[in-house]
Amino acid sequence: MRTERQKIIEFLTGKERDVREISQGLGLQEKEVYGHLEHIARSINAQGGRLKVRPSECLKCGFVFADRKRFTKPGRCPKCRKSHIRSAGFLIEFYSHS
Numbered sequence: 001m002r003t004e005r006q007k008i009i010e011f012l013t014g015k016e017r018d019v020r021e022i023s024q025g026l027g028l029q030e031k032e033v034y035g036h037l038e039h040i041a042r043s044i045n046a047q048g049g050r051l052k053v054r055p056s057e058c059l060k061c062g063f064v065f066a067d068r069k070r071f072t073k074p075g076r077c078p079k080c081r082k083s084h085i086r087s088a089g090f091l092i093e094f095y096s097h098s
């Protein structure tokens with residue numbers, strides 16, 4: 001039986017998704033998804049893969065939350081103070097075995 005974490009890994013392999021898409025696609029709470037992603041980020045290397053994170057960005061002024069360590073969506077932009085934020089995207093790639 002596959003675990004939720006394995007399902008997320010499969011869901012993100014080769015296709016970038018944000019947390020809402022993962023949540024809806026797999027029927028998980030968003031806060032569960034964040035917890036799983038943080039674990040996956042630490043453990044995926046051992047499985048021969050890599051989690052790529054496209055940072056959140058402000059849709060108003062283009063500010064990119066590049067230094068953000070947490071995966072949760074920022075509330076508002078530190079530059080223009082608006083809250084039109086595009087949430088981060090997550091993608092998993094596996095290194096080829098050949």
Ligand SMILES: [Zn+2]
Pocket residue numbers: 058059060061062063077078079080081082
């Ligand atoms: Zn902004």
